[in-house]
Amino acid sequence: MVSDLDSMFEARCRHCAAPVHDVVIDLGMHPLCESYLSRDQLNRMEPFYPLVVMVCRNCWLVQLEQYVEPGEIFSEYAYFSSYAASWVEHARKYVEGIVRRLELDEHSRVIEIASNDGYLLQHFLPLGIPVLGVEPAANVAGPRRSEASRHSSSSSERIWPSTWRNGGARTS
Numbered sequence: 001m002v003s004d005l006d007s008m009f010e011a012r013c014r015h016c017a018a019p020v021h022d023v024v025i026d027l028g029m030h031p032l033c034e035s036y037l038s039r040d041q042l043n044r045m046e047p048f049y050p051l052v053v054m055v056c057r058n059c060w061l062v063q064l065e066q067y068v069e070p071g072e073i074f075s076e077y078a079y080f081s082s083y084a085a086s087w088v089e090h091a092r093k094y095v096e097g098i099v100r101r102l103e104l105d106e107h108s109r110v111i112e113i114a115s116n117d118g119y120l121l122q123h124f125l126p127l128g129i130p131v132l133g134v135e136p137a138a139n140v141a142g143p144r145r146s147e148a149s150r151h152s153s154s155s156s157e158r159i160w161p162s163t164w165r166n167g168g169a170r171t172s
């Protein structure tokens with residue numbers, strides 16, 4: 001039997017709102033990622049949150065419970081994937097392989113959720129393969145969006161520029 005107190009703190013699925021009880025992995029308590037402290041913050045308390053991966057038995061969405069609003073995480077995200085040359089090279093080789101394996105061409109469409117600064121999708125463009133990146137961190141998606149940022153979403157999701165959606169050909 002579930003007490004009133006239990007139901008008050010019961011996690012709900014972020015997709016279907018069913019109660020979620022099943023832990024996939026518990027990684028303990030952590031501060032928000034990519035939130036670097038400034039010198040004047042070093043002697044202050046830093047919030048830590050449970051990094052507990054759970055799964056919904058109703059819709060099988062694997063998820064974290066939401067403790068902070070997206071704006072707190074993604075307003076000034078400090079990680080840019082393309083700063084690591086070896087990672088960009090890995091992405092290039094991955095694109096070569098996946099294009100061959102899935103026989104992707106100009107009639108395909110590649111969508112990346114959490115596309116960061118375009119480190120991966122940029123490699124599809126010379127091949128003429130349309131791409132769409134969705135990135136919640138405006139400051140990360142911004143540098144690659146350039147002038148096309150006018151066409152992006154103003155919500156919490158940032159969508160890559162229309163100029164990048166179709167191998168560099170402007171579509172809107």
Ligand SMILES: [Zn+2]
Pocket residue numbers: 013014015016017018056057058059060061
């Ligand atoms: Zn669910």
